[in-house]
Amino acid sequence: MKTILVTGGAGFIGSNFIRYILTSSDEFNIINLDALTYAGNLRNLCDVESNPLYRFIHGDIRDKDTVDRIFCENEIDYVINFAAESHVDRSITNPEIFLSTNILGTGVLLDAAKRHWSLSPDNKYCREYRDGVKFLQVSTDEVYGALGKEGFFKETTPLSPNSPYSASKASADMLVRSYGETFALPVNITRCSNNYGPYQFPEKLIPLMINNCVNEKPLPVYGDGLQIRDWLHVSDHCSAIMTVLLKGRASEVYNIGGNNEKANIEIVRLILDATGKDESLISYVKDRPGHDRRYAIDNTKITTELGWSPSYTFENGIRETIRWYLDNPDWVKEIVSGDYMNYYEKMYG
Ligand code: NAD
Numbered sequence: 001m002k003t004i005l006v007t008g009g010a011g012f013i014g015s016n017f018i019r020y021i022l023t024s025s026d027e028f029n030i031i032n033l034d035a036l037t038y039a040g041n042l043r044n045l046c047d048v049e050s051n052p053l054y055r056f057i058h059g060d061i062r063d064k065d066t067v068d069r070i071f072c073e074n075e076i077d078y079v080i081n082f083a084a085e086s087h088v089d090r091s092i093t094n095p096e097i098f099l100s101t102n103i104l105g106t107g108v109l110l111d112a113a114k115r116h117w118s119l120s121p122d123n124k125y126c127r128e129y130r131d132g133v134k135f136l137q138v139s140t141d142e143v144y145g146a147l148g149k150e151g152f153f154k155e156t157t158p159l160s161p162n163s164p165y166s167a168s169k170a171s172a173d174m175l176v177r178s179y180g181e182t183f184a185l186p187v188n189i190t191r192c193s194n195n196y197g198p199y200q201f202p203e204k205l206i207p208l209m210i211n212n213c214v215n216e217k218p219l220p221v222y223g224d225g226l227q228i229r230d231w232l233h234v235s236d237h238c239s240a241i242m243t244v245l246l247k248g249r250a251s252e253v254y255n256i257g258g259n260n261e262k263a264n265i266e267i268v269r270l271i272l273d274a275t276g277k278d279e280s281l282i283s284y285v286k287d288r289p290g291h292d293r294r295y296a297i298d299n300t301k302i303t304t305e306l307g308w309s310p311s312y313t314f315e316n317g318i319r320e321t322i323r324w325y326l327d328n329p330d331w332v333k334e335i336v337s338g339d340y341m342n343y344y345e346k347m348y349g
């Protein structure tokens with residue numbers, strides 16, 4: 001039985017990933033290390049928390065002692081690093097925590113993996129590790145910067161991050177790459193486009209707009225609303241991560257995307273339609289500074305080399321997702337009743 005250390009497993013994608021693994025296989029033990037920041041929520045996992053293959057550890061990826069203890073007490077085979085500060089708007093108002101968590105935290109995890117997996121940890125020239133181990137860094141297409149009307153992000157596209165968030169993720173990618181090159185640590189980096197699905201914190205476009213529709217609040221569309229994102233259902237992201245973990249070639253980067261480019265305003269209109277509200281709720285607000293115009297992923301490498309493909313069409317995925325938020329008002333209510341209101345006030349006034 002293999003043991004996966006999942007970091008940030010109480011967040012949106014991490015919790016979907018843990019559920020995906022525990023419900024589709026009984027071949028993996030999962031240890032979930034999460035600091036439970038504003039974005040971490042153990043309610044995301046209440047249906048799987050008593051599974052004997054699952055264990056939660058409350059801790060910070062930047063805390064060397066905690067990370068070291070986890071490696072000492074468990075035979076970790078894989079690390080999948082989801083833990084991060086993940087919201088672009090927050091990175092514009094408070095970049096520091098992004099540098100600390102996303103860069104230094106990744107460094108702590110890499111260093112622990114290297115020391116505990118090395119066959120000869122005291123020899124700095126040793127480039128050999130226990131069989132079957134891997135460090136997978138969950139990154140983002142945002143590290144590539146913005147596209148114009150044409151073209152797609154390939155794995156070879158130069159990194160050109162535009163927000164403190166994407167700059168911190170690009171820095172972490174560079175650190176992961178360096179551990180692959182200098183120490184031959186078995187690593188992969190995945191760069192995924194925008195995810196949607198259940199359990200996403202309602203600071204991100206889709207759940208925020210659904211929640212505002214339900215409560216008949218204005219829908220804050222940045223700028224002209226014609227920015228384009230390439231949407232992927234979170235469960236397709238989870239299957240792609242698993243594919244890269246088990247089949248990806250060491251040191252390779254894999255882009256993950258579902259070929260679903262949509263302008264923000266199209267998404268907002270679709271949500272209005274599905275919730276039976278009218279367009280008078282749309283409120284065009286000041287644009288995000290440095291707002292990336294378009295993201296689009298070329299997923300040829302992962303589809304042809306590893307045989308992965310997405311299973312959701314956007315039309316089915318978004319309908320199912322909107323339904324989930326409408327059917328789970330208690331989950332949303334708990335989140336929006338806490339610090340969220342302060343954030344919302346500051347952000348949207
Ligand atoms: P999220 O904000 O919903 O969850 C992040 C999780 O990390 C939370 O549970 C939080 O408590 C935890 N965390 C934060 N700081 C921590 C720390 N110092 N130590 C331990 N845990 C900590 O984020 P998400 O949307 O689930 O994204 C997960 C990963 O996927 C991130 O690395 C993000 O950059 C990447 N990603 C996200 C998207 C997307 O559309 N959401 C797209 C591509 C890549």
Ligand code: TYD
Nearest residue numbers: 088194203204205206208220221222227264
């Ligand atoms: P977001 O969900 O924050 O993801 P990212 O910035 O990582 O792509 O935003 C998705 C798009 O929606 C992005 O172009 C910004 C836009 N947006 C709005 O127009 N209004 C909003 O209130 C939010 C949160 C996002």
